Amino acid sequence: MSNNPESEKMSDPNKVDINYNAKAIIFKSMELILNNLKENMDHVARPKYFKHTQKFINIVYDGLKNKRRFFLLASGRSGMILQCFATRLVHLGASVHMITNLASLPPLRKKDILIVLSGSGTTNIVVSLLETYVNTIKPYAIVAITSHPDTIIGRIGDITIKLIGRTKKDTDTVAADTAILTPEGTQFEISAFVYLDAIIAELAVKLGKTNVDLLKGHSETI
Helix, strand or coil, X not given: CCCCHHHHHHHCCCCCCCCCCHHHHHHHHHHHHHHHHHHHHHHHHCHHHHHHHHHHHHHHHHHHHCCCEEEEECCHHHHHHHHHHHHHHHHCXXXXXXXXXXXXXXXXXXXXXXXXXXXXXXXXXXXXXXXXHHHHCCCCEEEEEECCCCCHHHHHCCEEEECCCCCXXXXXXXXXXXXXXXXXXXXXXHHHHHHHHHHHHHHHHHCCCCHHHHHCCCCCCC
16 A cells, blocks of 8 residues: 555546646646537537527527516526526516515416426425426426426426536536546536527517616616
8 A cells, every 4th residue: 555645646547636747637627628618519409409598598588579578496506597597587578587485476477487407407405496486387388498308397397498418417427537627517507508698698688688788777876
């Protein structure tokens, strides 16, 4: 047995030492993320999948034009990503509510739109809140965004957008020596963030909005 703890640490092929050649690790992580984004671009662009994106755009566009309220549901880091999407929807003039068990919300109406984001498609708190809302009334449209369309969250969508990317559900299918570079749901989360921002760009152009128009939606105090 070696008396050198550093040599023992580096001899384990299933571990990445973040103190070893940190610059190379940083760029390897970024490369994995960029490759996943490119994979999603190719995936979403395929006609059989792009039709779902077109329907998603049309639903949100209809919601903006007809003053429908948007209810957004996610948890954890996915919740933060949907919050970013909510901010941009507000800049486009939408009325948006983030569904949470910590706040009072208006009831869902038949004319409203529900958007759900979950990489695994099985997040317990999301499933619980989703069942509560959908059991009360069927909204105008439900859009689910996930890596697993065959889950309870994926199946509930009128439209389900599949994004490619490892989630916490997929940890046993990925080599341990690279998983730490984009841990848990990082790939899905970053892909969802970029995808939703691109949806905003499409909607802004469709609505004839400019960057100046969107800036008018910002709070003057922030």
